[in-house]
Amino acid sequence: MSLSIGILGLPNVGKSTLFKALTKKPVDISNYPFCTVEPNIGIVEVPDQRLEKLVQISKPQKAIPTIIKFVDLAGLVKGAHKGEGLGNQFLAHLRETDVLLHIVRCFQAENIAHVDGEINPHRDIETVKKELILKDLETVESRLQKIERDVKQRKKEAENEFEILNSVKEKLNQGEMAFEGTAPFFLLTSKPQIFLLNGQEKDISEDLKKELEKSDWLQFDLREELDKSELTDNERKELGLSESKLEELIKKCYQILDLITFFTIVGEEETRAWSIKRGSTILEGADKIHSDFKEKFITAEVLNWKKVVEIGDWKKCKELGLLKNVGKDYILEDGDVIEIKI
Ligand SMILES: Nc1nc2c(ncn2[C@@H]2O[C@H](COP(=O)(O)OP(=O)(O)O)[C@@H](O)[C@H]2O)c(=O)[nH]1
Ligand SMILES: [Mg+2]
Numbered sequence: 001m002s003l004s005i006g007i008l009g010l011p012n013v014g015k016s017t018l019f020k021a022l023t024k025k026p027v028d029i030s031n032y033p034f035c036t037v038e039p040n041i042g043i044v045e046v047p048d049q050r051l052e053k054l055v056q057i058s059k060p061q062k063a064i065p066t067i068i069k070f071v072d073l074a075g076l077v078k079g080a081h082k083g084e085g086l087g088n089q090f091l092a093h094l095r096e097t098d099v100l101l102h103i104v105r106c107f108q109a110e111n112i113a114h115v116d117g118e119i120n121p122h123r124d125i126e127t128v129k130k131e132l133i134l135k136d137l138e139t140v141e142s143r144l145q146k147i148e149r150d151v152k153q154r155k156k157e158a159e160n161e162f163e164i165l166n167s168v169k170e171k172l173n174q175g176e177m178a179f180e181g182t183a184p185f186f187l188l189t190s191k192p193q194i195f196l197l198n199g200q201e202k203d204i205s206e207d208l209k210k211e212l213e214k215s216d217w218l219q220f221d222l223r224e225e226l227d228k229s230e231l232t233d234n235e236r237k238e239l240g241l242s243e244s245k246l247e248e249l250i251k252k253c254y255q256i257l258d259l260i261t262f263f264t265i266v267g268e269e270e271t272r273a274w275s276i277k278r279g280s281t282i283l284e285g286a287d288k289i290h291s292d293f294k295e296k297f298i299t300a301e302v303l304n305w306k307k308v309v310e311i312g313d314w315k316k317c318k319e320l321g322l323l324k325n326v327g328k329d330y331i332l333e334d335g336d337v338i339e340i341k342i
Contacts, residue, residue, distance in 0.1 A: 006097035011075030106199030
């Protein structure tokens with residue numbers, strides 16, 4: 001399982017432009033056998049300087065970063081929750097994603113039509129929010145109907161669910177988003193959301209910033225990023241351009257999901273980064289690396305990546321007795337380099 005981000009927004013706001021910019025760099029997907037490849041799914045490597053440094057010292061044949069999946073969806077329009085246009089199909093797609101990346105058009109361009117006429121980020125955000133809420137209400141209603149009989153028979157589990165669903169319903173009816181903890185129902189408004197304001201800094205009003213005060217948001221000009229994504233690192237340097245904004249976006253997604261990274265160094269073969277939810281045990285980490293590792297786990301050794309780079313050789317770290325021996329309940333820390341013993 002890899003983490004996946006759904007690109008959401010009205011038509012013509014820049015969703016496909018972002019998708020193109022993100023997927024410019026080819027990724028060797030044979031390293032990620034669980035990934036299905038479809039035209040609207042893009043696999044993007046997570047930039048990580050720690051991995052780069054570990055690779056510099058271990059010089060493996062293969063360096064494998066962690067990845068994020070981006071799903072480019074058809075544009076949302078008013079009435080999407082009722083299944084208008086591609087509405088229903090895309091909302092189903094959205095359900096499977098971990099984060100919603102909501103693109104909001106702020107850029108001015110006479111030649112690019114806006115579905116609702118004028119450029120108005122505030123209205124657009126409301127339109128999309130309303131569609132998500134309406135869709136969730138529909139989901140909640142149909143679930144309530146399904147468990148009605150069990151509730152009448154006073155089955156405990158159904159009664160509990162009934163209570164949760166009704167409180168979610170009330171919230172949604174008041175125009176609020178669902179809250180965390182409702183994830184089992186796959187509600188769209190319970191997913192974390194990042195707003196990407198597509199435009200130049202001057203296009204973003206103070207009012208809009210204020211409105212998004214409590215939200216996660218980023219501003220950048222997607223077309224400019226698309227143009228820049230065609231440059232190599234060297235060309236970028238020559239032109240005096242800063243780090244790609246796309247990297248900032250990827251890191252933000254990582255943050256919002258509270259993921260950490262751990263590393264494995266397998267001799268001269270492979271140095272690899274893995275992502276996992278903060279608070280996971282090393283046994284859960286082992287399971288990610290290999291399905292066999294969980295059952296056969298005996299013990300593990302860990303050392304922070306910085307120390308490994310400082311010593312300059314994983315094998316030498318072992319010889320020097322620097323590795324910490326840990327059991328299956330050890331909680332992984334961001335930046336751990338680990339070796340599982342089976
Ligand atoms: N001027 C300007 N045009 C943009 C920007 N982002 C996207 N566009 C243009 O807007 C049009 C619609 O973009 P697209 O990514 O296809 O929108 P989608 O319908 O949301 O997938 C295209 O012609 C893009 O080149 C931007 O930041 N500035
Ligand atoms: Mg598109």
